[in-house]
Amino acid sequence: MNQLEEQLWNLQELKREEARFKKAEELKPWIKILKTLQVQIEAGEQQLEDLRKEIAKAEQKTTQLEQQATVLAAKFSESKKILQAASGSLKHLLMMQQALLTQEEQYQEAEKLHERMSRKIEENKLKRKKLQENIKMKKKEYNESLREYKKLKEQTGLKVAEVRKKLEEVKAQLEPQVLKHVEMAEKRFPLDFVAVLKNDTCTGCRISVSSALIHNLKTGKGLFHCDNCGRLLINWFE
Numbered sequence: 001m002n003q004l005e006e007q008l009w010n011l012q013e014l015k016r017e018e019a020r021f022k023k024a025e026e027l028k029p030w031i032k033i034l035k036t037l038q039v040q041i042e043a044g045e046q047q048l049e050d051l052r053k054e055i056a057k058a059e060q061k062t063t064q065l066e067q068q069a070t071v072l073a074a075k076f077s078e079s080k081k082i083l084q085a086a087s088g089s090l091k092h093l094l095m096m097q098q099a100l101l102t103q104e105e106q107y108q109e110a111e112k113l114h115e116r117m118s119r120k121i122e123e124n125k126l127k128r129k130k131l132q133e134n135i136k137m138k139k140k141e142y143n144e145s146l147r148e149y150k151k152l153k154e155q156t157g158l159k160v161a162e163v164r165k166k167l168e169e170v171k172a173q174l175e176p177q178v179l180k181h182v183e184m185a186e187k188r189f190p191l192d193f194v195a196v197l198k199n200d201t202c203t204g205c206r207i208s209v210s211s212a213l214i215h216n217l218k219t220g221k222g223l224f225h226c227d228n229c230g231r232l233l234i235n236w237f238e
């Protein structure tokens with residue numbers, strides 16, 4: 001392998017490296033993680049909002065029940081007083097007593113409902129607390145992943161810049177006509193424009209090349225193309 005062949009081979013290696021970094025495969029898992037976390041956070045925040053509404057509604061209802069219970073209690077004690085002071089027919093007294101019992105039942109029912117609602121509110125508040133903690137954790141995880149992703153992206157960008165610099169250095173060493181041939185071959189075989197002569201065969205198209213070309217490759221110093229596929233052909237350590 002002469003100097004030109006080595007330069008051509010380097011050029012192809014660098015182009016391949018550049019393509020690898022540009023594809024940024026190592027960034028893809030991070031993008032997926034970030035997206036998943038984002039969806040989870042949004043869903044959690046929606047749940048939190050629903051819970052907040054539910055709690056507010058229940059609290060409003062509880063206040064109403066408290067007022068209702070106060071009114072019922074007042075009515076009950078009033079009726080009780082009236083009954084104690086009442087006189088009249090037995091039928092009338094029994095009716096009053098019945099009304100008193102109904103009022104007491106209504107009061108107890110309101111109290112029970114109030115208790116149930118309060119319990120539900122406590123449960124929902126606990127749920128809300130857990131959800132808030134969960135969202136906080138997810139946000140932390142998101143920020144950490146984002147930092148990691150940005151770091152990796154920056155590193156990849158630096159690597160691409162580094163490879164491009166090397167590429168320019170190699171290109172600067174090549175004659176303009178050589179570069180023209182490289183560009184032509186590159187158009188047809190973007191990351192595979194340099195092939196090697198191995199066992200009298202082109203490694204690009206795997207077809208035997210003419211004996212004249214083999215002779216030229218082994219003795220000459222110029223730039224050669226595979227006479228079959230057109231790739232730049234170099235002689236490998238022979």
Ligand SMILES: [Zn+2]
Nearest residue numbers: 202205226229
């Ligand atoms: Zn070929």
